[in-house]
Amino acid sequence: MLHSPTRWNTSITLTCALAMSVLAGCTKRGSKDPADPEDAPGKVEQKVAGALLFEQHCAKCHGALGQGKDDAPAVVGEEALSRFTTAQQLFDYVSKEMPQNAPGSLKEGEYWAILAFDLKANDIDLDETLGPQNASRYLLHAEGDKADDKADAARGDHTNDKVSSDINE
């Protein structure tokens, strides 16, 4: 009998905690700044924010569709971004050098959002929020295949075994 009030209290506490976290979730959602990586925007939210930021800060030189214009090279399209291998390399360059007329002037989260959008425009539609935690895993271009080939090659290293079995024959 002594235990039941305790259990009752525990369940009230849990219910409250749950309600609080739901409320906190709602509040946080409303005040979420998609440009703030600490706030970790959702993957869709991030791309939408990135599209707007691209339009505001990049499109006047790179074109509304990122197709390139005058001196500014394309950032969307087959040939685009060919000198970058990973999303992290792209971030390192863009966050330091762009917008060319005000380098480094955006917030870190704003750069990530723009890149998430730019990758999507290049048919790399990430299934998670882009950020420093995963950017070096994302290869631009078709280099994912090369990574696979390397993995195959590593596995194929067992060809040495075959040589020794040949010798055994």
Ligand code: HEC
């Ligand atoms: C004032 C014009 C201007 C603005 C605004 C601008 N850029 Fe650029 N951007 C350039 C020029 C010019 C280059 C070429 C620089 C070079 O090759 O040295 C460039 C190069 C780049 C490159 C490298 C492309 C490549 O393949 O070499 C990327 C990526 C890029 N910009 C992204 C952005 C993003 C993202 C924004 C918005 C945050 C932005 N730029 C805003 C003019 C601009």
